[in-house]
Amino acid sequence: MVYRRTPRIQARMDSQRAAILDAAVELLATRGYAGCSVAAVADGAGVATGSVYRYFGSKAELVVEVFRQLVTREVEAVERAAQQPGSTGERVVAVVDTFAARALKAPRLAYALLAEPVDAPVEAERIVFRRAFRDVIAARIGEGVRDGTLPPQQAPLTAAAIVGAVAEVMIGPLTSGGEDAVDELSTFTLRSLGAFDAGNP
Amino acid sequence: MVYRRTPRIQARMDSQRAAILDAAVELLATRGYAGCSVAAVADGAGVATGSVYRYFGSKAELVVEVFRQLVTREVEAVERAAQQPGSTGERVVAVVDTFAARALKAPRLAYALLAEPVDAPVEAERIVFRRAFRDVIAARIGEGVRDGTLPPQQAPLTAAAIVGAVAEVMIGPLTSGGEDAVDELSTFTLRSLGAFDAGNP
DNA sequence: TCAAGCTGTGAATGGTGGTTCACTATTTCG
DNA sequence: CGAAATAGTGAACCACCATTCACAGCTTGA
Numbered sequence: 001m002v003y004r005r006t007p008r009i010q011a012r013m014d015s016q017r018a019a020i021l022d023a024a025v026e027l028l029a030t031r032g033y034a035g036c037s038v039a040a041v042a043d044g045a046g047v048a049t050g051s052v053y054r055y056f057g058s059k060a061e062l063v064v065e066v067f068r069q070l071v072t073r074e075v076e077a078v079e080r081a082a083q084q085p086g087s088t089g090e091r092v093v094a095v096v097d098t099f100a101a102r103a104l105k106a107p108r109l110a111y112a113l114l115a116e117p118v119d120a121p122v123e124a125e126r127i128v129f130r131r132a133f134r135d136v137i138a139a140r141i142g143e144g145v146r147d148g149t150l151p152p153q154q155a156p157l158t159a160a161a162i163v164g165a166v167a168e169v170m171i172g173p174l175t176s177g178g179e180d181a182v183d184e185l186s187t188f189t190l191r192s193l194g195a196f197d198a199g200n201p
Numbered sequence: 202m203v204y205r206r207t208p209r210i211q212a213r214m215d216s217q218r219a220a221i222l223d224a225a226v227e228l229l230a231t232r233g234y235a236g237c238s239v240a241a242v243a244d245g246a247g248v249a250t251g252s253v254y255r256y257f258g259s260k261a262e263l264v265v266e267v268f269r270q271l272v273t274r275e276v277e278a279v280e281r282a283a284q285q286p287g288s289t290g291e292r293v294v295a296v297v298d299t300f301a302a303r304a305l306k307a308p309r310l311a312y313a314l315l316a317e318p319v320d321a322p323v324e325a326e327r328i329v330f331r332r333a334f335r336d337v338i339a340a341r342i343g344e345g346v347r348d349g350t351l352p353p354q355q356a357p358l359t360a361a362a363i364v365g366a367v368a369e370v371m372i373g374p375l376t377s378g379g380e381d382a383v384d385e386l387s388t389f390t391l392r393s394l395g396a397f398d399a400g401n402p
Numbered sequence: 403t404c405a406a407g408c409t410g411t412g413a414a415t416g417g418t419g420g421t422t423c424a425c426t427a428t429t430t431c432g
Numbered sequence: 433c434g435a436a437a438t439a440g441t442g443a444a445c446c447a448c449c450a451t452t453c454a455c456a457g458c459t460t461g462a
Contacts, residue, residue, distance in 0.1 A: 003430045003437040013439080038420060048441040050422080059420060117318030130369075157370060157385050164369020165362035165393075172331065172361055184358050192366075192393035204407040204460050214409080239450060249411040251452075260450060408459075415452070421445080428439070 017055045019045040024066045029109040033116050036063065060121040067125040070113060075132045077102060082136050088144030089195035093186045095137055096166055100182045103170040114167045130167075134159045141193065151194040162189055218256045220246040225267045230310040234317050237264065261322040268326040271314060276333045278303060283337050289345030290396035294387045296338055297367055301383045304371040315368045331368075335360045342394065352395040363390055 005013075023044030027036045038059050042049045056062040081098040082091055103110035113129060138159035144150030169185055206214075224245030228237045239260050243250045257263040282299040283292055304311035314330060339360035345351030370386055 002432075002435065003428090003439095005438075006430075009429070009439080016440095037418095042442095049420090050442060051440055053421070054439070117320075117324075119318075123318075153388070154385050157382060158389055160370050161366035161386065161389050164365040164367070166365070167369070168331075168365020169358060169361050172328075172365070181358060184355050185362065187354070188359055188362050188393055191395045192389055194392045203405065203462070204409095204458090206408080207460075210409080210459075217410095238448095243412095250450090251412065252410055254451070255409070404460105404462090406460090409457085411454100411456075413453100415450105417450095418448090420447090423442100423444090426439105426441075428437105430435105430437085432433105432435095 013055075016045070016047060016051070020047065020052055020055060020062070021066060021069065024062055025070065028063075028066055028070070028112050029106065032108060032112050033063070033118050033122075038062075060119060063118070063122050064125050067113070067122060067129070070109070071125070071129045071132065074099075074102065074113070074129075075136070078133060078136055082140055087195070088140055088147070088149050089190050089193055092137055092140050092144075092162070092193060093189055095133075095140070096162065096189045097182060097186055099133065099166055100170055100185055103166075104179070104182065107171070111171050115171050130160075130163055133163050137162055144193070144195070149195065153194070158193065162192060165189075165192070214256075217246070217248060217252070221248065221253055221256055221263070222267060222270065225263055226271065229264075229267055229271075229313050230307065233309060233313050234264070234319050234323075239263075261320065264319070264323050265326050268314070268323060268330070271310070272326070272330045272333065275300075275303065275314070276330075276337070279334060279337055283341055288396070289341055289348070289350050290391050290394055293338055293341050293345075293363070293394060294390055296334075296341070297363065297390045298383060298387055300334065300367055301371055301386055304367075305380070305383065308372070312372050316372050331361075331364055334364050338363055345394070345396070350396065354395070359394065363393060366390075366393070 020041060024036060024041045027040055027044060031040075038052050039049050041062070042052050045052075052062065056065070078095045078098050081094040084091060084094050086094070103114075113126065118126065134156060138155040141150060141153070141155040141158055145152055145155060165188065166185060169181060221242060225237060225242045228241055228245060232241075239253050240250050242263070243253050246253075253260075253263065257266070279296045279299050282295040285292060285295050287295070304315075314327065319327065335357060339356040342351060342354070342356040342359055346353055346356060366389065367386060370382060
């Protein structure tokens with residue numbers, strides 16, 4: 001054989017792969033899953049349809065990686081928020097605030113990540129997403145229960161409920177989600193934890 | 202013209218229509234939206250594919266009617282619960298309990314109604330569903346705020362958050378939803394309202 | 403009984419969008 | 433340069449399903 005993949009070619013391929021991912025992220029965040037057809041992604045990345053399949057085994061594989069990338073970014077943001085100083089309640093509220101504020105800034109993306117219909121393999125990734133959020137919150141609640149600042153409760157369940165509550169309020173057309181919705185959600189969260197410093201009369 | 206639709210034929214057609222709806226309900230509740238293809242529905246009802254289109258303009262129209270039927274049943278159940286005697290908090294908890302218990306008994310159906318990917322016209326109907334639940338809860342919260350048993354809050358937002366919380370816990374694979382999950386959800390709900398009788402230390 | 407007009411049929415149609423693959427272009431190194 | 437091997441192409445392919453439609457078989461009232 002004569003041909004070998006040199007670093008130069010490898011670099012070009014890496015950037016091509018990245019370009020495909022970027023195009024998919026862009027499409028997902030603006031037009032949602034529906035607008036994320038393989039043809040459109042290839043077009044956005046400036047490659048042919050078939051080239052997408054040189055880097056990803058299937059569309060699902062591609063979208064899963066897109067999800068993972070976006071989710072990692074979001075989870076890191078709330079994890080940072082969870083580590084801020086303050087009471088247990090305040091830290092959970094910080095997580096919710098971060099989550100909600102980011103969703104408010106990029107509603108189309110939030111919808112795509114949280115609720116938009118997708119097919120099974122991607123749905124599995126979404127579950128990982130929600131679970132990650134739940135775990136960040138549950139960890140804080142667990143600490144609060146142990147140190148007595150929160151009443152006894154099943155931390156994972158409360159955490160799941162909070163994730164559901166925030167998701168519903170942010171993406172559901174059930175509420176006219178404005179800036180003040182984030183504040184109200186904080187109060188809701190604080191009360192739901194049963195924290196001493198809750199807005200309880 | 203010689204042919205006219207007689208009551209006998211009308212009755213046959215009515216029962217045929219009902220059979221199609223029943224088959225669709227059955228499929229939705231067992232195999233979900235995915236298993237609810239027009240061919241499968243027709244098969245289940247014992248009619249030809251084309252016959253479905255004699256009664257429903259499109260698949261979406263059919264599924265919307267199925268949704269509406271199922272949703273009405275569920276909403277009536279929680280409305281009954283909301284009218285039980287007791288404090289505001291207790292009545293909201295009664296709604297949540299009813300909602301959750303019913304979801305627990307028919308998880309596949311709950312998933313189909315609350316979360317399973319569907320196409321746009323059906324999604325619109327789902328929003329009506331969640332909104333109906335929210336409104337039942339919001340009405341109670343509004344009363345509680347007015348009579349001073351609950352702290353001031355945006356009733357629709359709290360209600361939406363509660364709907365989201367319950368939905369997440371019941372359908373999400375995030376929690377091992379057992380019987381005790383319903384109890385824990387009640388406590389969560391009570392706390393989140395900020396009720397005086399909440400499980401607040 | 404019979405013509406007219408309806409209900410019921412299910413194979414054929416058509417649109418959509420992921421996937422393939424025969425082909426071209428590019429790269430490597432003797 | 434040129435043979436070998438790979439990267440890139442995009443039109444064709446295919447599976448899936450909602451939808452249609454020409455037709456068969458009933459139903460009706462005269």
